[in-house]
Amino acid sequence: MSTDYSRSVLLGGRAAGVTNGALLARLRNSRVHLSAEAHLPGSVETLRVLVCNLRRWPIQLSVDPGSRTQQLDQDLLEELTAAAAGIDPDRPLRIGPVHGEALHLHVGTRPPADASVAGVPDGHGVRLRHRGHRFPRLNAAGTGLGAVLAAATLTGEAFKTVAGLPAGTFVRRPVLDFCPVLPGEQPGLATASLPRLDRVLLGGCGAIGTGIASILGLLRATGELAVVDKEVFEDPNVTSYSIGTRADAAARAPKVDLIATHLTQIDVIPVQGTIQDYIERVDAGAVPWPRLVLGGLDSVEARHDLQRLHADLTLDGSTGGPAGTTLALHEALPTGPCLRCYFTADHTAPSAEQRLHQATGLPLQRIARGEQPLTEADLEGLTDEQRQTVAPLVGKPVCGLINLIGLTGEPGDTYRPSAAFVAQQAACLVTGAWIARSSGLVTGPMRRIEYDVRFGPRPDQMTDERLPSPGCGCQTDTRLISRIRATRGAVRQARGL
Numbered sequence: 001m002s003t004d005y006s007r008s009v010l011l012g013g014r015a016a017g018v019t020n021g022a023l024l025a026r027l028r029n030s031r032v033h034l035s036a037e038a039h040l041p042g043s044v045e046t047l048r049v050l051v052c053n054l055r056r057w058p059i060q061l062s063v064d065p066g067s068r069t070q071q072l073d074q075d076l077l078e079e080l081t082a083a084a085a086g087i088d089p090d091r092p093l094r095i096g097p098v099h100g101e102a103l104h105l106h107v108g109t110r111p112p113a114d115a116s117v118a119g120v121p122d123g124h125g126v127r128l129r130h131r132g133h134r135f136p137r138l139n140a141a142g143t144g145l146g147a148v149l150a151a152a153t154l155t156g157e158a159f160k161t162v163a164g165l166p167a168g169t170f171v172r173r174p175v176l177d178f179c180p181v182l183p184g185e186q187p188g189l190a191t192a193s194l195p196r197l198d199r200v201l202l203g204g205c206g207a208i209g210t211g212i213a214s215i216l217g218l219l220r221a222t223g224e225l226a227v228v229d230k231e232v233f234e235d236p237n238v239t240s241y242s243i244g245t246r247a248d249a250a251a252r253a254p255k256v257d258l259i260a261t262h263l264t265q266i267d268v269i270p271v272q273g274t275i276q277d278y279i280e281r282v283d284a285g286a287v288p289w290p291r292l293v294l295g296g297l298d299s300v301e302a303r304h305d306l307q308r309l310h311a312d313l314t315l316d317g318s319t320g321g322p323a324g325t326t327l328a329l330h331e332a333l334p335t336g337p338c339l340r341c342y343f344t345a346d347h348t349a350p351s352a353e354q355r356l357h358q359a360t361g362l363p364l365q366r367i368a369r370g371e372q373p374l375t376e377a378d379l380e381g382l383t384d385e386q387r388q389t390v391a392p393l394v395g396k397p398v399c400g401l402i403n404l405i406g407l408t409g410e411p412g413d414t415y416r417p418s419a420a421f422v423a424q425q426a427a428c429l430v431t432g433a434w435i436a437r438s439s440g441l442v443t444g445p446m447r448r449i450e451y452d453v454r455f456g457p458r459p460d461q462m463t464d465e466r467l468p469s470p471g472c473g474c475q476t477d478t479r480l481i482s483r484i485r486a487t488r489g490a491v492r493q494a495r496g497l
């Protein structure tokens with residue numbers, strides 16, 4: 001079996017407005033070439049993440065080994081080759097000069113003349129320059145957070161070109177400076193480090209959760225981290241998560257174990273289960289009641305469960321939008337705004353079955369017999385247009401059509417457009433907010449920060465200060481919430497957690 005590119009192709013196809021087949025052909029013909037200045041702090045980490053991000057597309061990928069003083073270490077080149085092969089053994093990373101036309105990305109401040117764009121971490125942030133624009137002096141040594149952000153931002157620039165986004169649907173900003181700890185300030189000014197992990201829970205080990213884990217690893221975080229997720233790691237995750245290989249997918253490793261294995265310097269408490277399972281263990285005194293919750297969940301219901309932990313602070317990361325290119329951070333408190341204030345349950349939205357009915361004209365009674373394969377007879381009574389959509393799917397079970405024709409967005413529907421480089425930017429906002437709040441660099445109202453990778457972060461227009469919603473449970477049930485918090489605090493102390 002070959003590497004499953006379905007999720008990244010779905011995201012690219014939607015953003016480019018072309019069929020998945022057309023995008024796949026375009027990606028296979030695209031060449032991306034990388035070079036790096038290994039002596040700059042954080043640049044090797046940036047290159048590592050960048051190679052893996054780009055290997056998550058079926059493009060042709062090469063790395064320049066450099067020459068003389070700028071030569072990349074042989075061990076590093078072997079490590080990069082192995083990391084790429086872990087994602088797609090059939091598309092080996094090529095080491096050497098580029099042949100033919102390629103998009104050249106450079107990690108560092110002195111790009112070669114043929115590089116289109118260069119990026120580098122500056123402290124916890126990123127600086128990016130297109131050809132012809134010089135870098136200023138860097139303020140600080142690049143950190144692991146800055147490295148992931150630099151790699152994700154460079155990947156975003158490559159995405160615009162290799163996916164062939166139509167004019168008007170994206171912006172190429174020749175100069176980009178961004179710090180996820182202090183949005184609006186120059187990168188490298190905020191140098192506070194991540195505190196030691198103490199009573200922290202990572203809720204959800206998907207695209208965003210593995211992005212957060214990847215940053216924690218590169219920041220060399222220490223302490224104790226509880227992680228909860230009910231699922232196992234599977235093939236489609238290889239091209240949309242920041243951690244995990246084809247071998248991990250073949251072994252169907254629980255996602256929580258994948259993160260525990262990756263974070264060797266942290267005491268990870270893996271809990272394979274739902275958020276509700278974790279809450280029950282908290283109340284039984286079996287696991288620590290978290291003070292801080294980092295959320296990387298993809299459904300409204302799971303977010304509401306996460307809020308029921310009533311932790312001191314919840315930092316929720318999300319990705320979404322029609323093409324999956326939008327990402328956001330939601331800061332939440334037990335006293336409000338809580339995650340219920342941000343995410344209201346929508347009971348009026350049509351179900352996946354109803355949307356399949358609208359998209360195909362297939363009767364709801366027929367859709368209810370989901371396991372039975374679609375037959376020619378089912379096409380009778382459909383319009384020509386509906387027939388065109390449905391005819392290629394004859395022979396497949398009806399329930400599978402919801403995924404095949406991309407009717408996504410329902411709870412429980414796992415076929416969403418998703419890409420590691422988008423989720424990593426959400427993870428950077430979450431980690432940046434954590435550093436900012438724990439060090440007192442940011443105080444005051446809870447924030448919602450959101451941007452679209454096609455346009456990049458815009459510090460002047462991406463942040464809303466959020467007030468609690470008047471009718472929300474966090475406002476109407478304040479006494480109940482403080483009683484639950486007091487009880488959990490007492491259980492925790494009694495158990496010494």
Ligand SMILES: [Zn+2]
Binds near residue numbers: 341
């Ligand atoms: Zn609320």
